[in-house]
Amino acid sequence: MKPTECPLYPEMLNIQQTSQSLAKSLRRLRNKLNTCTACVGFEECQVMAEFSRNVQTAIQEVSDEWNLGASFQ
Numbered sequence: 001m002k003p004t005e006c007p008l009y010p011e012m013l014n015i016q017q018t019s020q021s022l023a024k025s026l027r028r029l030r031n032k033l034n035t036c037t038a039c040v041g042f043e044e045c046q047v048m049a050e051f052s053r054n055v056q057t058a059i060q061e062v063s064d065e066w067n068l069g070a071s072f073q
C-alpha cells in the first residue's frame with residue numbers, strides 16, 4: 001500500500017510535522033537556558049524543575065506506549 005492510500009497517513013504526517021516543530025522549539029529553549037545561570041533563583045528554580053519533570057514524564061510515557069526501548073527487526 002502506498003502511504004497516500006493509507007487512511008491514517010494524514011494523521012501520521014501531521015504528528016511527524018508537529019514533532020519536528022516541537023523538537024525545534026525545545027532546541028531553541030535549550031539554547032536560551034544559558035541565560036538562566038545568571039538568574040538569582042537559578043539554583044532553586046521550581047519552574048525549570050517542574051518543566052523538566054513534565055518533559056521527562058511525557059517522553060517516558062511515549063517510549064513505554066510505543067515500546068521504543070525494544071529493538072525493531
